[in-house]
Amino acid sequence: MTLAMSHAALSQHLEQGFGPVGADLTIDAVDEGSVTLRLCPHEGHIRLGGTVSGPSLFLLADVAFYFAILARLGPVEMAVTTNASIDFMRKPAGDLPVLGTATVHKLGRTLAVGQVLMRNPGRDAVLAQASLTYAIPPKRD
Amino acid sequence: MTLAMSHAALSQHLEQGFGPVGADLTIDAVDEGSVTLRLCPHEGHIRLGGTVSGPSLFLLADVAFYFAILARLGPVEMAVTTNASIDFMRKPAGDLPVLGTATVHKLGRTLAVGQVLMRNPGRDAVLAQASLTYAIPPKRD
Amino acid sequence: MTLAMSHAALSQHLEQGFGPVGADLTIDAVDEGSVTLRLCPHEGHIRLGGTVSGPSLFLLADVAFYFAILARLGPVEMAVTTNASIDFMRKPAGDLPVLGTATVHKLGRTLAVGQVLMRNPGRDAVLAQASLTYAIPPKRD
């Protein structure tokens, strides 16, 4: 499995193509099978009780999976999420980054399907797991 | 089925207990079976292409279901989402409000389960559907 | 919304096109917005404790949604489930039929998306809810 975009190219795309969202996320690691994004929580990501909010983890999972598709296909514009299922298992401390590691299990002609595991750096415990499906627009010739 | 919190009480809770999130959402309607929240999208909710982003719809669904639980139980602090599955069906125009109507199908001792349908005001077409489970903390005596 | 197949045509399709599965299910009701299937549990559907098993409810939801698509499109061969998310809320008594009411919220060119609510006949309590996506094969010309 070869990659269509390098770590550097994915980082540039994240910084330049995602507006305010890009500012909270960075590409942490890229390998043949997965892409890991890092969320550094700020005040807007914290919910009552001082933990990272569910919608912030959803955002991390959604964008991480999008970049795992980009790593395989190159810059596909306007791929959209059609389904996401997310399980929140442990409350993530608000003062630690969260890593989301996305793996594409199927890259079909019209659908990409896979999953994201979210953890704190250096920890084994899974904070949340997500399954995602993206619709890939037909190629313009 | 009687309600533990009125429309006015839910609105006050949303305005005072949700920080920045509360500012983007309002309680649109409350009846015996469901609670509807309204998201008025601003720049931060819009993704490439000018539509409301997936994470913004997730936020709407998540908070709408939380308030549907509150309407039944009263102000339960720290109920947390354990699972959410969301299907994105149609791209929501960025210049229209989105209504999320949440229905609680089961309100157990430890879990609340139900669904949210998202539409534009006055339209039948469903933009997105979500199924949610919240864990309800044990009562403090 | 007009229907492409009548109650009688759907019943015939279920009896003739589903092999052993068809024998356990019947078309209970068809209207413009939804199709209801009935599962009459027998020994093979019962799990330890005497309730209807999760896989049996999954089967009911999966087939009910398929027939809700057929009611709209006519006999589409080989449409396949791509995603299903199911919440089990209450244990269904093993000696009562289960009704699964399927509603198609989006019928696109390639994907059909909607939900199924499962109840015992004459009861309001929801036993389980499911969200489903089917891929619709391209038309053969």
Place this chain on the structure above:
Amino acid sequence: MTLAMSHAALSQHLEQGFGPVGADLTIDAVDEGSVTLRLCPHEGHIRLGGTVSGPSLFLLADVAFYFAILARLGPVEMAVTTNASIDFMRKPAGDLPVLGTATVHKLGRTLAVGQVLMRNPGRDAVLAQASLTYAIPPKRD
């Protein structure tokens, strides 16, 4: 992470405690992090077109995850599925066994959460992925 039940003990439980279901499934592998079950499809698992049916894969995922919980906790009676989300990616050939490898990511006091990946033996391609939540009954003292 130590195991509460060995491969042999899990096999015996599957054979003796699951009635007709147990006959179609075997424990394929057990290690510290996961349990793999094998489904050898017979006529009742095949759908139109000759592939293994969705409900059969759901059954495999559901039981595999249950046995992954048992491997950790010992024979917990009456743990029940509360949520399952499954993505079907590739049609499984009807004449090959399907392996379901279940991993428990969280084993809490009341909920167990994790995932199952399904593949044909010796193949990397994922046929289906599932996320599952089980409710664990309180201990009887």
